[in-house]
Amino acid sequence: MRGLKKQRRIQIVVAAFAALAIATGLIGYAMRDGINFFRSPSQVVEEPPRPEEVFRIGGLVEEGSLKRGQGEVIRFNVTDGGASVAVTYAGVLPDLFAENQGMIGTGSYVNGVFEASEILAKHDESYMPKEVVDALKEQGVYQEANGS
Template sequence: MKGLKKKRRIQIIIVAAAALTLSSALVGYAFRGGINYFRSPTQVAEQAPPANEIFRIGGLVEKGTLVRGEGKTITFEVTDGNKAVPVHYTGVLPDLFAEGAGMIATGHMKNGVFEAREILAKHDSTYMPKEVIDALKKQGTYVAPKGSS
């Protein structure tokens, strides 16, 4: 009887370990393309990420750099107050996208230019993404909007 209980316990442990391994592998497989790291323009300028890496970059749209091309193509520079990175985007911009406004873009670097596939803009006059605020504070260029704490 004792031998049967011991054998059953070992079988349960083996099945549980196999289930844990399988579930971990499935979670890893599901996340393989869905994790995008945030970088500030200074981080990108100082150490360019690999060309095939998809990541997010955020900051302020530098004033005087927004150039509208043919159709839905635009170029501009995103800055954190210290460094600026050129951005190229083809698509429809959010309504609140403007020079001097906070934004985050998802894409990759190509020949020193950030090729954006998605652009997000702040949604009101006081909101700015946490990653952008942290990057601006690190550079010493963050100015809190009026009326915020």
């Protein structure tokens, strides 16, 4: 009788670990498309990602690079001071989007051009996303905003 209880406990523990492993695997599988890694323009130029990989890129909109094309297509370059990456975006840009301002885009890098599916601009005069600040500091380009 005692050996039967011990064997039953071992089976329950093994089943619990198996259920935990399956649940962890299912959560990871469900989140695989929702995780977008951040890359600076320098990192994209150094080691270009695969065309099917979706990631975020951020930096400053390069001065003089903003060009509006046919329809809603917008072209511009994003830079971190060390490298620039050409970006295309088909859609309406955020109101605060401008040259020499911080931005983050989500999309993929195809044939040397970042094709953005979403563009985010900073939401006030002093805010800049942490990833962009870190990338600009790494290149020695970041300047603190006045009053901070």
